[in-house]
Amino acid sequence: MAWWRWGHDNPHRDETESEGGLRVQLPRQRRGTGAVGPVTMERIGASLSRQEIRHLTDADGALLALWERHAVLFTLEGPDDEILVVRARAHATTPQEWSERAYAAANEWNHARRFMKAYVGDPTERGGLPFYAEMQVPFLAGAHDELIDELIDCAAAVAATYVDWLHSDAGVL
Template structure:
């Protein structure tokens, strides 16, 4: 505890490297998680039937964003109710930031976890960021599934038929 004592030995922090797509895919590989890379070079995959992408964004691609989309078919007539649920989530949870929008007659709900790594990051930080973004978005999606059990059941039945 160098901060509170005269001991000046401080452990060496892990080396910080630049944010790259290869580091994101290496973290996914280390956890044996399946993913793909689309024609735009974006890394993405499905977790519990929900589509997630891992974007490098901002000036110089120095910010990492995990973005997941709730995979349920809820009509736009439910937009105010879903927005109220998402606003309640945002007021009581740190992650993910969530938002709602109308998309082709259905409600789209997204959870995002974005951090700027302009000064670099460790492999452990890459892994932690991905884990936090996926896990907390899945918690949000489970919360929404509780409010829309019929839509959740329909989506799960469709996944089983496809799978």
């Protein structure tokens, strides 16, 4: 049933009154049921486990999830480890001769999308240009598990979409 047809007894709706006396039903936002707490690497790892995303822990304590075409690093940075950083990297690289094409692809991604910003990294030891996508979210105030889960789920999906796009529409990998 469409949201505008829901009755007054629906627990997922909030009713508000406009200036003209007209009652409009607005969707009620889902709120986290868990307690808000500091975002830690343990909570990020637990979120990855809940979502059945297999991951490894590197020597610095960052978490790394690997897929067929890309890897995603999850870590905390900042003076108080309050910034969640999610950094995706495509396994494939593009030749340095394609640098203009690579930068144009990153710019196109950034122009057309809001989430996870793309960039071309420095040449690798083998001379290829790596592609990255990254997001950073400050969590000094903390978060509940549902928000962490939603962010990680979204970041993993967008990272996969980005790498698929690099291989198909962007034509750089």
